[in-house]
Amino acid sequence: MKRSALYLLLLVGTGLAILVSTLGExxxxxxxxxxxxxxxxxxxxxxxxxxxxxxxxxxxxxxxxLQFKLLDQKGRSMSVVYYGAKPQDFERSxxxxxxxxxxxxxxxxxxxxxxxxxxxxxxxxxKYTEDQVPTTSANP
Amino acid sequence: xEFAGELLWPGHLGxxxxxxxxxxxxxxxxxxxxxxxxxxLSRGRWEQWGRWAFGIHSVAVVxxxxxxxxxxYFHRYEYHYAxxxxxxxxxxxxxxxxxxxGQEGSFLLWIFWHMVLGWxxxxxxxxxxxAGVMSVLSLAQLMLTSMLLGTTLEIPGLMDWxxxxxxxxxxxxxxxxxxxxxxxxxxxxxxxxxxxxxxQNPWMVIHPPVLFLGxxxxxxxxGYALTALWTKRYDAWVGLAKSWTLVAILTLGSGIxxxxxxxxxxxxxxxxxxxxxxxxxxxxxxLLLVAALHGMHAYTKSQYSLRSTFILVLLGFLLVLYAxxxxxxxxxxxxxxxxxxxxxxxxxxxxxxxxxxLLALVLLVLRWKEIPAREKDSEEAGSSREFWLFAGSMTLxxxxxxILFTTSIxxxxxxxxxxMAPPAEVVSYYNxxxxxxxxxxxxxxxxxxxxxxxxxxxxxxxxxxIQITLVAVVLTLAxxxxxxxxxxxxxxxxxxxxxxxxxxxxxxYRRRQKIMKQGGLTAHLGFALMMLGVLVSxxxxxxxxxxxNNTPLGPNFSPAQTRENVLLYESQxxxxxxxxxxxxxxxxxxxxxxxxxxxEQRDEQGKVRFSRTLYPNAQINPKMGLIASPATxxxxxxxxxxxxxxxxxxxxxxxxxxxYKEPVLHYLxxxxxxxxxxEYLLVFExxxxxxxxxxxxxxxxxxxxxxxxxxxQRVDTTFQLMPVYVIRSGVEFRYxxxxxxxxxxxxxxxxxxxxxxxxxxxxxxPPPPRPYVVLKMLRFPWINAVWxxxxxxxxxxxxxxxxxxxxxxxxxMED
Numbered sequence: 001m002k003r004s005a006l007y008l009l010l011l012v013g014t015g016l017a018i019l020v021s022t023l024g025e026x027x028x029x030x031x032x033x034x035x036x037x038x039x040x041x042x043x044x045x046x047x048x049x050x051x052x053x054x055x056x057x058x059x060x061x062x063x064x065x066l067q068f069k070l071l072d073q074k075g076r077s078m079s080v081v082y083y084g085a086k087p088q089d090f091e092r093s094x095x096x097x098x099x100x101x102x103x104x105x106x107x108x109x110x111x112x113x114x115x116x117x118x119x120x121x122x123x124x125x126x127k128y129t130e131d132q133v134p135t136t137s138a139n140p
Numbered sequence: 141x142e143f144a145g146e147l148l149w150p151g152h153l154g155x156x157x158x159x160x161x162x163x164x165x166x167x168x169x170x171x172x173x174x175x176x177x178x179x180x181l182s183r184g185r186w187e188q189w190g191r192w193a194f195g196i197h198s199v200a201v202v203x204x205x206x207x208x209x210x211x212x213y214f215h216r217y218e219y220h221y222a223x224x225x226x227x228x229x230x231x232x233x234x235x236x237x238x239x240x241x242g243q244e245g246s247f248l249l250w251i252f253w254h255m256v257l258g259w260x261x262x263x264x265x266x267x268x269x270x271a272g273v274m275s276v277l278s279l280a281q282l283m284l285t286s287m288l289l290g291t292t293l294e295i296p297g298l299m300d301w302x303x304x305x306x307x308x309x310x311x312x313x314x315x316x317x318x319x320x321x322x323x324x325x326x327x328x329x330x331x332x333x334x335x336x337x338x339x340q341n342p343w344m345v346i347h348p349p350v351l352f353l354g355x356x357x358x359x360x361x362x363g364y365a366l367t368a369l370w371t372k373r374y375d376a377w378v379g380l381a382k383s384w385t386l387v388a389i390l391t392l393g394s395g396i397x398x399x400x401x402x403x404x405x406x407x408x409x410x411x412x413x414x415x416x417x418x419x420x421x422x423x424x425x426x427l428l429l430v431a432a433l434h435g436m437h438a439y440t441k442s443q444y445s446l447r448s449t450f451i452l453v454l455l456g457f458l459l460v461l462y463a464x465x466x467x468x469x470x471x472x473x474x475x476x477x478x479x480x481x482x483x484x485x486x487x488x489x490x491x492x493x494x495x496x497x498l499l500a501l502v503l504l505v506l507r508w509k510e511i512p513a514r515e516k517d518s519e520e521a522g523s524s525r526e527f528w529l530f531a532g533s534m535t536l537x538x539x540x541x542x543i544l545f546t547t548s549i550x551x552x553x554x555x556x557x558x559x560m561a562p563p564a565e566v567v568s569y570y571n572x573x574x575x576x577x578x579x580x581x582x583x584x585x586x587x588x589x590x591x592x593x594x595x596x597x598x599x600x601x602x603x604x605x606i607q608i609t610l611v612a613v614v615l616t617l618a619x620x621x622x623x624x625x626x627x628x629x630x631x632x633x634x635x636x637x638x639x640x641x642x643x644x645x646x647x648x649y650r651r652r653q654k655i656m657k658q659g660g661l662t663a664h665l666g667f668a669l670m671m672l673g674v675l676v677s678x679x680x681x682x683x684x685x686x687x688x689n690n691t692p693l694g695p696n697f698s699p700a701q702t703r704e705n706v707l708l709y710e711s712q713x714x715x716x717x718x719x720x721x722x723x724x725x726x727x728x729x730x731x732x733x734x735x736x737x738x739x740e741q742r743d744e745q746g747k748v749r750f751s752r753t754l755y756p757n758a759q760i761n762p763k764m765g766l767i768a769s770p771a772t773x774x775x776x777x778x779x780x781x782x783x784x785x786x787x788x789x790x791x792x793x794x795x796x797x798x799x800y801k802e803p804v805l806h807y808l809x810x811x812x813x814x815x816x817x818x819e820y821l822l823v824f825e826x827x828x829x830x831x832x833x834x835x836x837x838x839x840x841x842x843x844x845x846x847x848x849x850x851x852x853q854r855v856d857t858t859f860q861l862m863p864v865y866v867i868r869s870g871v872e873f874r875y876x877x878x879x880x881x882x883x884x885x886x887x888x889x890x891x892x893x894x895x896x897x898x899x900x901x902x903x904x905x906p907p908p909p910r911p912y913v914v915l916k917m918l919r920f921p922w923i924n925a926v927w928x929x930x931x932x933x934x935x936x937x938x939x940x941x942x943x944x945x946x947x948x949x950x951x952x953m954e955d
Binding site: 007010011014015018019021022025026027028029030042043044057059060063064083084085086088089099118119 | 530531534537538541542545546549559560561562563564565569573703704705706707766767768785786788912914916
């Protein structure tokens, strides 16, 4: 069974390589403070739409620009820019995961820091199984 | 309290049937299990008991399903399951989808298939393996029906266990609301919550049953393997389990492909595969079973690799359970878009998984030394087909390992309390690993057919490889050149796929006398075609709806961002991908809104050469917002795929204000000067001093009477306006002019004759809201190769099953 033993070794080796590469490549869920500490590194930030600020999406002017503020789980709010169309049911989402990095742009002696999202995932887990009796029934 | 209008007996019946099915599954497990150990004399009697118990179990299962279906079909909204998954507007065929949308319903689907497969097994397979396989199947049924029990085990202060989640709970038992204090509450619950619109798709009627049939058929090979270990019959099971493994691969594979087709046809992430954890979870057992099948093949032909075959078959089913745990326990959380919501069953799911892992592991460890390995004297030759089959299996295992690790990141997080996230570029991460694996699998799988079992002549094989390679290289270069693929690893995969295509075709030609024996070759050919399609369609997939005239965004934004959405106003055309695309308005067929898009191509003479109308649709769902579904133009060599990404709120389109806004002063310097204003283009046509008779009343006797004719152009019309400026007896008079319908009004404010300059006060009404769609459009070249390849794969597997069954029947006749 020499050859099979060799294969086993190869299998274990590849397994380890996969593990190392998964750990090496994996991004992490962080808050804005940490993402801002390492600008230009890609992170996942989980948060909610900051409803205290208007959401800017004006398809008739630019169908590929979405700006909003996101409250991370520590409660810090940051501007997010996404060059694409507004995801479906964006305003309704309970939770938003943005994947991207913090970018600082200096202009007019002012430095402007925002999060540039490459991807936006919205999570509305209970929206369809949401157990809410319709309001019409509550007040007959 | 008595509640009016409730129909309670179906719930009681259903719940009773759940309990009966659970107890009968227990009976069946114990009886069959006992028969496995019992004396030869009593064995038959215990088997009889087991069969009876399984019969009772089956009747109960059918009762559960019929009851739940009835509750949904007749809109009995006093039941939570019906209320939360169905609504009155739902067409009948989607009642089925509603049935298995929830966790309980999909468990039922699985239970149902187990039951059906159990009876097929009893009908077609020999008695010798009945006790073992049926006890494993019954144990699985026991675990599955326990998920539906919905009972609470409570010993005060010690434990408070909720077992399962019953699909028969009442709405008022599940929800807390003041309305449920009214005895007549039911008359106010007029409609259900409805089926998730994404699932209202024909594929969703067929995909889940096929997928669950696939999951269920993994249990039988597993049962064979466990029985073989238990009863120490290490040899004969392989041939028998092989047919069932083929069935499992066929059904699970079809289920996965249907899921991919559903994603492509009705979701809008722009593709058929996204390496989503839920997709991966169903792919894992499939990969393992394919590996197991090749191990079985090697074993039946040359007594090779029995131990690894045991491991692979066992792992195949255990990964089904792991997939179940991942998708149903809520552990995937934010890393997947479409897992089930948590029903609090995670503990029970872990027990389900753990019990079978333990069973398999203990038996395997106990029997490991006894499992026969091939005699030492027949030395393993590197040129033997069995060795290559084994190598191929192991490569598939590596593929599965990589998917398993990355998909399990949320599980690692849960165990270690870490906050690892999947790689940010998850698709390219998977592809980086899976691409070389696909290359190896394709090459191994093709060469293996040229090898003989035991030992082949390396010279002949090498000769064959060289011939095939030469043809494949030519084909590869042709493909890479025509498709413009220059990246070396992609070219490598194209080569591997071409090599496999030609190699398999060559083999098929040489064996053309025995068509029905060519299932394996057909499946391999399909796989190669599929890989070619996957590579070309995903590496050359391009967004064709590029927005080339963006408004500048200011200095804060990094330039050169890809802009992948195009704004299309109604009745205005844009050129996309060589087509003139017109948005021609929308129509509503509840619950969908269809956006009519016309695609045209004209030749030099302006004659229409190509024209087609497509209707990408969207639901503007009160609960979920805009849910867009794509429309696709199919061509033989590519697809054009599009969906709307934004549409205006229909209500906003109706608010048309006719009020003129505040005037704004504009200066026009000379004749021919132009001014862009909202949707208007104004052209100053020069001052006019000799006004015609229409202005005689205003101009007679005036010191100055000047008109400023202005041509006003809009997309659809052109008209002329002429405001007039008059000085009479030293007093200025200004006579404005305006469009026939409220839109634009001009007033000549002042004139500087020396410069021929005029000042125009312009008033406009707010631009009428124009309907528009924001569209995203992708081009998938060669995507049909993916579907044709899958079809061949499925066809090949079916041929193998038919062939295998014929063989099996012949073997039985010989017995």
